[in-house]
Amino acid sequence: DGGITQSPKYLFRKEGQNVTLSCEQNLNHDAMYWYRQDPGQGLRLIYYSQIVNDFQKGDIAEGYSVSREKKESFPLTVTSAQKNPTAFYLCASRKTSGTSGELFFGEGSRLTVL
Amino acid sequence: GESVGLHLPTLSVQEGDNSIINCAYSNSASDYFIWYKQESGKGPQFIIDIRSNMDKRQGQRVTVLLNKTVKHLSLQIAATQPGDSAVYFCAEDNNNDMRFGAGTRLTVKP
Numbered sequence: 001d002g003g004i005t006q007s008p009k010y011l012f013r014k015e016g017q018n019v020t021l022s023c024e025q026n027l028n029h030d031a032m033y034w035y036r037q038d039p040g041q042g043l044r045l046i047y048y049s050q051i052v053n054d055f056q057k058g059d060i061a062e063g064y065s066v067s068r069e070k071k072e073s074f075p076l077t078v079t080s081a082q083k084n085p086t087a088f089y090l091c092a093s094r095k096t097s098g099t100s101g102e103l104f105f106g107e108g109s110r111l112t113v114l
Numbered sequence: 115g116e117s118v119g120l121h122l123p124t125l126s127v128q129e130g131d132n133s134i135i136n137c138a139y140s141n142s143a144s145d146y147f148i149w150y151k152q153e154s155g156k157g158p159q160f161i162i163d164i165r166s167n168m169d170k171r172q173g174q175r176v177t178v179l180l181n182k183t184v185k186h187l188s189l190q191i192a193a194t195q196p197g198d199s200a201v202y203f204c205a206e207d208n209n210n211d212m213r214f215g216a217g218t219r220l221t222v223k224p
Contacts, residue, residue: 105157
């Protein structure tokens with residue numbers, strides 16, 4: 001089945017540690033996105049990538065890093081510089097050739113910093 | 115209604131009634147708009163979309179209305195069911211930069 005897969009679903013980390021969240025899609029989509037969601041709030045854009053080896057900062061990129069070495073993969077690293085990393089992280093992808101369509105979301109990764 | 119902010123607006127309706135969820139978007143250059151439904155602990159799911167050259171689009175039990183003059187989007191759900199209980203987000207797209215509103219929590223009372 002085609003889709004977008006995030007892992008791990010739950011992750012615990014100690015303060016001061018970096019952690020990488022995985023996002024893989026087999027939809028042949030060009031663009032991929034990372035959003036952060038805090039309780040009772042909307043989605044805030046961290047980073048997005050429209051093509052391999054290129055990505056742009058979103059509204060809250062500080063303390064995060066990404067890479068886009070392959071079309072199907074867009075991992076997000078939450079670094080120790082991120083002051084409040086506990087959140088629900090959502091990865092999404094979409095086709096951008098021709099008429100752009102909806103974002104397809106993964107099931108999310110919940111990160112808790114102890 | 116819904117806007118970018120820190121609190122989550124709520125809407126409570128009786129089962130069988132119609133629901134209207136509102137959204138104020140920010141960028142007049144946005145040309146594509148989507149409504150998503152998010153259930154607890156899951157990723158958002160696509161409900162319906164509309165392009166800026168339209169002012170109304172209908173789906174199954176849902177209708178989206180777009181008023182570009184006042185940058186307002188609404189989602190109407192007919193005959194609301196308990197399974198419709200979720201958080202609903204509007205999103206605006208400008209050149210593949212998609213931004214979301216804060217969301218509205220819809221609760222359906224039996």
